[in-house]
Amino acid sequence: MTNYLNVTNGTMPKTFSPPPGQDWSVLSRTCPSRTSLARIANKWTAMVITVLADGPQRFGDLRTALDGISGKVLTETLRDLERDGMLIRTAYAEIPPRVEYELTPLGRTLIEPLAVLVRWAEQHIPEVLAARDAYDDR
Amino acid sequence: MTNYLNVTNGTMPKTFSPPPGQDWSVLSRTCPSRTSLARIANKWTAMVITVLADGPQRFGDLRTALDGISGKVLTETLRDLERDGMLIRTAYAEIPPRVEYELTPLGRTLIEPLAVLVRWAEQHIPEVLAARDAYDDR
DNA sequence: GGTAATTGGTCACTAATCGTAAGTATTGGA
DNA sequence: TCCAATACTTACGATTAGTGACCAATTACC
Known part of the structure; x- marks a missing residue:
């Protein structure tokens, strides 16, 4: 199964850009996608x-x-x-x-x-x- | 577009079975599916x-x-x-x-x-x- | 003229839910 | 003796959901 969520990525920079070579993940507390998920889910x-x-x-x-x-x-x-x-x-x-x-x-x-x-x-x-x-x- | 939600169905019986010829709809306040939707969404x-x-x-x-x-x-x-x-x-x-x-x-x-x-x-x-x-x- | 109806809100309030920080139980190990 | 580890509880405060009253501006009706 594809690891959509980058489960291994535990840290997130303060600035709002994805870590190099990685996508955003809703699993990261500070990722803006989590707000979006909360809104649509x-x-x-x-x-x-x-x-x-x-x-x-x-x-x-x-x-x-x-x-x-x-x-x-x-x-x-x-x-x-x-x-x-x-x-x-x-x-x-x-x-x-x-x-x-x-x-x-x-x-x-x-x-x-x-x-x-x-x-x-x-x-x-x-x-x-x-x-x-x-x-x-x- | 398919009308998944039976938008025209405004009423719901007190007993928990669908109205004749109709399916349950999350749009009905008392439909059990609304609880499920709240849980999964x-x-x-x-x-x-x-x-x-x-x-x-x-x-x-x-x-x-x-x-x-x-x-x-x-x-x-x-x-x-x-x-x-x-x-x-x-x-x-x-x-x-x-x-x-x-x-x-x-x-x-x-x-x-x-x-x-x-x-x-x-x-x-x-x-x-x-x-x-x-x-x-x- | 007076009064009600209409529509898409807002406001103040209460109830329900969410979330945080601390505590609990049990046992092995330093 | 005291701490670490794990999976919860519990008490509390914060946030959100829900309720009922009210409002503005015009038209319709009596």
């Missing part, structure tokens, strides 16, 4: 991006589609994704306000990887539930 | 599973490999993954104690999906950092 991120895969959506649409998310958390999630270049926020100067969110090309590269996780969660419910019951019974 | 889960992809590892090995994780958080992450059937914990009755963690077949099905996320984070550092700088500058 996140349930709300996965849900937002998968919903936005169908095209631009308004704030209220997202809030309805994501059944149970609070306005505050949705706002924060969207702002973080916008900041990291994964979506664009477009506010129209209308009353009542209208704001649309749309994936960028960078954001679209996450659709399929995150859809895989979503499908995994949906398809392995019986196995996970069974394992959980077995664990709790002992 | 998680930075520590992604890192633990990707490290365990190389074979069984001891607690201390994982802690070293995951540079920066605390013992408590590693313990909790491992216990949750064990409970959901993704890894097996084997404790040897020795002094000092030795405990090994190994992926189950179910856990191994997550290696590749999570490795994709890890690679995404590592490969898109420049784009993300640039987007972040641009956002913060306006």
